[in-house]
Amino acid sequence: MYSFDEMLPPGTYKLFAFEGVPEGIWEDPDFMKEVAAKGTDVKLGENDSQRVDVAVIAKSELASTPQKLGVE
Numbered sequence: 001m002y003s004f005d006e007m008l009p010p011g012t013y014k015l016f017a018f019e020g021v022p023e024g025i026w027e028d029p030d031f032m033k034e035v036a037a038k039g040t041d042v043k044l045g046e047n048d049s050q051r052v053d054v055a056v057i058a059k060s061e062l063a064s065t066p067q068k069l070g071v072e
Contacts, residue, residue, distance in 0.1 A: 013042045
């Protein structure tokens with residue numbers, strides 16, 4: 001379980017939990033486009049506090065994505 005103690009500005013966020021992807025691949029916009037539908041949407045208002053369960057995206061679900069993008 002991860003916790004964010006910092007205040008986030010109000011807005012809509014998409015949360016991801018990856019199993020076994022190459023370090024830093026989430027910084028690749030093409031990778032994020034490929035997995036966008038697998039994220040969990042969260043909307044935060046002013047001073048909101050939420051607990052969100054995020055499903056882990058299994059390595060097997062992403063097996064071809066890094067290769068497709070040329071990342072090992």
